[in-house]
Amino acid sequence: MHPQLCQKMVLTAWLGGLGSALILCSLTLKLPKCGHREVDNFFCEMPALIKMACVHSKVMEIIVFSLGVIFLLVPLSLILISYVVITQAVMRIKSAARWSKVLNTCASHLTVVTLFYGTLIYMYMKPQNSSSQDEGKFLTLFYTIITPTLNPLIYTLRNKDVKRAVKRMLPVGKWSAKS
Template identity: 50%
Template structure:
């Protein structure tokens, strides 16, 4: 449904109140976007091409990498244009696509991180039954559930948000079209939209985070029962990367979406939102590669260095 109150689109103010900062942010966002493209594409390629990475963990990781690629590509090019020049407009259609994509992929990522926590729980707490429980068919089913739930959430929440009576100035105090900023732009009654946002935050933020905490609580209990340094190291190697990604993701999302309604909090939330939207997709590949020996080995095999190093060791012997 096209909102006739905004036929010519919107103005994305972004960080225009800090004109001296915009060019610096342009460089930071551009570098982060390039790192996101390279890092996440590399993880997807390794997960597909290396047979040793054909496991549930890397199947879900490649889904996460694909999500990060899509969500950044949906808004970063527009953001770079707005940061570089004085023109900060976005068409109504472009804003609608950003809103739909942000809701779709952001919700999918929340569910997918929960699925990955369940995968880590089974790997640590049920290691002997892991291949039986987390089989290929279940992996596809869980990933499909995450994507479908994200799509449903976006289909349900996007139309009511775009149907709001927007104020004539059309100025969105944000760098991307998303639900909270469009609700603030409305000059009409937003009670239904605010209730919808609150309910969706509980269902797709609080509940997944609760399930993740329950999974890691069970993992901690299982490791404590064993009371072994080796068990601690194995659990750390299995879960540390995912736990770090979850901590980074949810701390930023909560800072953006569950902030108090005052101008200072909204300005601070804009910077948190920038780091959430641009920083985390570029950091996720680094977290998983720097802390994961299997991914490092797969990268060396892709470059052909692993075979060369083994040959050199064989000659030395």
């Protein structure tokens, strides 16, 4: 990849994230709040703050949905399109070993993509008043902690050296001998 293209992509990502955050934060903080309320979540996430408002803001819902399309559905579509191209290339491979290696690599990546994008799309691209607070907490926990924690496990446990190291560290034989 050409360094200038890389810089433009990074700049686009940073400015897009900063711009959307500024828009959403400023609009969310302007919503009227009913009395003294506490955020019933692990952190001040935008859907939790919107639910604290006294009014239902159709404008906020449209903005969140639009940004969800831009920042969630467009990248997910590009990932899925790339997998269609990969699948077409794999179909031309005659070797079964290469075929399974490519599919294993793709399967682990698609697992991570599904876990991450699935929870984010469910959280941000549905009407704000259609989910419970506990459901929001679970999804927040899932895509901020569980998915990033599973990500290295999903990728590294496929590595043969890592598998051997884990087998050496775990006394599997000791537990089965005592049972």
